[in-house]
Amino acid sequence: MQKKSKMNKLLILLSLLCLQACAHKTSKEIAESGSHLPPQNYAPQKYSLPSLDPGFHQSPINIFTNRTKKELNHDHFVVHFQDKVTAVENLGHTIQLDFNAGSTITVKDKTYSFKQMHFHTPSEHLIDGMTFPMELHIVSATENSITPDYLVIAVLFKMGEENQFINEFINLTPPHPHSKTVVKDNSVKLNDLLSLSPAGDLGHHYHYTGSLTTAPYTETVDWFVLKKIYEASPEQIETINTIEGNNARHIEPKNDRLVDDE
Ligand SMILES: [Zn+2]
Known part of the structure; x- marks a missing residue:
């Protein structure tokens, strides 16, 4: 025993x-x-176009606010924004609002044309590990190149007051996937959410270089994640989530990238 x-x-x-x-x-x-290098056995996933060096600058990311690089020289934007939304589309995986051609944003001598904006529920970017119930991506791209450069403004939402801008299109969103509703009479205005003034001040934001968060995951995106958190009602967020489902990509490794605090 x-x-x-x-x-x-x-x-x-x-x-x-x-x-x-x-x-x-x-x-x-x-x-x-x-801590910030990919481990040796890290196999880059073939997320970007074959012609691009793939895999290490993907989006979204978790932004650690105490590990950002403070930028004293803020980027200067020149914005020519007509704020004309032509259609609301149900793409199945997201709700997308299309911009009329002709609105541009210029930063560091590069001019991007406003293309579309769309929603993710929940948010794709995390701030200090925290997720938000919704994120809006305002997408612009350079013209006349095979692989465009993108500039995406990301707007995070928390639950709170009903949002006027969302009310302008929510009832126009077609219930069936792959259909669109034409927007008449300038009735949907992004400026009712945030003011894209010609002076070009985006307000305080985080900036980093990354990728599209859907295929082909192209790594030519300048991300501007606004620090201001906007509000939408729980019902508005739920309505959008019911239409598009949970469509947030998982956060990706930051690797050697720095996030600028501007
Ligand atoms: Zn997106």
Whole structure:
């Protein structure tokens, strides 16, 4: 009997030693891989176009607000925004509002044309690990190149007051996927949500370079995530989520990228 209990103690001791050794190995491996470099066994997923260097600058990301780079020289934007929404589309995986051609935003000598804006429920970007119930992407792109450069303004929403801008199109959204409603008489205005003034001040934001969050995951996107959190009612967010489902891509490794705090 005593012999058996001694044997049991020995077995417990051995397994504890093994656990410690395994834990030690794991933390050593983590230390070697570096906190912001991809581990050696990281297999880049073929998310971007074959012609692009793939995989390490993907979006969305989790933005750690205390690990950003404070930018004193703010980017200067020149905005020519007509604010003309021509249609509301139910694409099945998102609600998209299309802009009339002719609105542009210029930053660092590069001019992008406003194309469309669409919603994600829940948010794709996280702030300090926190997710939000909804995120709007205002997408503009350069013209005349095979792979355009993109500029995306991301607007995060929390639950709160009913949002006037969302009310302008929510009832126009077609219930069936792959159909659209034409918007008449400038009745949907992004400026009712946020003011894209010609002075071109986006307000305080985080900036980093990343990718589209849907196929082909092209890594030519300048992301501007606004710091101001906007409000929409729980019912509005639920209506959008019911139409498009949960369409947020999982956060991607930040790797060697820095997020600018502007
Ligand atoms: Zn998006």
